[in-house]
Amino acid sequence: MLFENHEIDLDALPKIETGNFQQLDENYLVVRYIGSFIFFMIIGFGLVMAYLLTELSDNLNLFWGLVAGWIIWAIASFILTRMSYKIRGYQLRDKDLIHRQGVIFKTTTTIPFNRVQHCEVSQGVIQRMFDLHTLQIFTAGGSNSDLAIPGLKADTAQRIKDFIINKTVESTENEATNEITDNIPSIHLDSATINGGTATE
């Protein structure tokens, strides 16, 4: 078994926390606003219909309570939409794609290209008005680790998709020749490096 086994410093690895995240197209915020607006209009219409057609008109306290709830919910939703737009972003790297999203639960998901099964570019009705697209990235076995990045311009979405597909094909070819595997440098993973030298427990 002759192979090189270099030692690598853990700090020398590319870091997901330091890269710059690309924000989604600013029109996507408008797309989300329109989506929320339509949603709340439907709810509001339902409230009005309930007032006109049912006994809700006899119970004004309940009705105004519902209206207040509707307003608060709508305002909260618009604020959250704005906040989530600011947080949401992606970072395209040479070997993987990072996606960050969520206001209440902030998640950062990374999919290496050599684990991607296929990619798709799709478009919703509201997104079509602004010529925006959603890039979907699928992995094997269920949808838990699939990614969807909305609010991309047509050429951006297509370019990222082509880039990922190229990388995926490349990795399958490497898999076939299987030449690099023996040269993986090893990294020591002792508790000191992982804990960052600071006592955490």
Place this chain on the structure above:
Amino acid sequence: MEEQQLNNNFSIPRRQSPIAIFLIVQKLIEQIIRQFWPILLVVVLNNFDFQTKSSAANEDPYLTRILFFIGGLSALGSIIAYFKFYYYIKDDEFIIEKGLFNKTKINLPFDRIQTINFEQNLIHQAFNVVSLEIDSAGSTQKEISLQAIRRKEAEAIRAFIMTEKAKLTPINPEIETIVQEAQEENAALLMQLSPFDLLKIGISQNHIRGLGIIMGFGFWMFQTLEDFFPDYQRGDNIADYFIKDLGFGNILYFSTYLIVALIVFSVLISLVMTVFQHFGLAFFRSEVGFKVRSGLFTKREASANINKIQLIRWEDSILKRLFGIFQLGLFQASSAAVNTRQAISVPGCYAHQINTVRATYFPAEQNLNYSIHGISPLIIGRRVLYLGGIPMTILLINAYLNQAIPLAIMALLWPVFIYFTSKIFHKNWKFHLSEAGILTEHGILGTQFTLLKWYKVQAVKTKQSIYQRRHEVADLYFYTAAGSVKIPYIPLEKAQKITNYVLYKVEVDNRSWM
């Protein structure tokens, strides 16, 4: 030589064994009975003359004719379905053609095939045939199942596909020999469950499921057969209905007996189900993976290719620890999310058998230096707040409204209980990191272990709630093609370092991971 002949023939479209007709009819009848059994029951009861004890008296001729018509139609449909169903192998694809008017053709390329499983019920066993299920991976869900083909043929198909599949992916010579060995089927028996083992497993099962089945069945029976209870009105309390005739004094005895009976029946049901499911369970280790064969009436055979196995999990409970047994699960890549069918499960394994499986899945594991890590104690407070505080509030409001003091005391004690169990939870949560993989262990009463090799990972995620962001901790997830591993509440910096490391490991590794 005979096998070679069989292989060549696979390119010619062929039908299943004629036994398939019976099986299709049987499936149809089962379905009809399952959906319409209350109607059938009513028909039988209405037509049955209790005086003469014969059903001939006042039979409804129309109903009988309709039943015969439906029966005849489904039999005809089954026969057509049988004759219009062909399967063959062409250009490294398994192909099925079926349908009379609506012709369907399913192509399943060999390199997409994940698992090939056999199943035998009583009819299969009588005619020495098996049903064959071929499962694929990927988002375009494809699954092929053949109702009945001869056992020899099924084995030949499996061997043929496995060999061709191995040729398709050019790999190092090591695996070539593995494939040759696999053809000879020299599987080594890892373990076999004796009746005594079955008893242990049955007793240490989770009996809540058995209890659920009894209760569910009781309510379902009662609701479906409601019409046969003369004075029962919809909306009446079921308990009231029964209590009415019992008298108040007897209720205490009655409920004591009921509880004892429920416990006994739950254990019995678990036992019976264990025997049905796992009777004669044999766990094999072949050169390409693992094979499990079991079942009393329905014989199941499931196999997992070692390359397809993404992660392995084993766990014990208080009762299981008493017997020194673990439940083992091998999770392999499949089309559906985390399909229980795709997870090979062995209900009772001893420690040394677990070690054999570990060594097969992860040969390098013995030589690795694991570093042991725990999780942040912040999780205790959060668990007390969510698992303790929310139920307590609901119970307290309830107690206040009903003026129930015992309930209020229980409500106040609940968070204390959660606090102590959470302390144990935090203390028991450990993860072992190494250069090639991770081992996690957690649990309050029992312990669940999960072993995952880094190169099986296909996505890494960190998740932080607002509270977690304030305290700079995060949940870390590793996703594979067959389920995920979660590490809760570790320092954010640590989570990021592990993420960077695992991504590096995955991205430089060109081994085929499924």
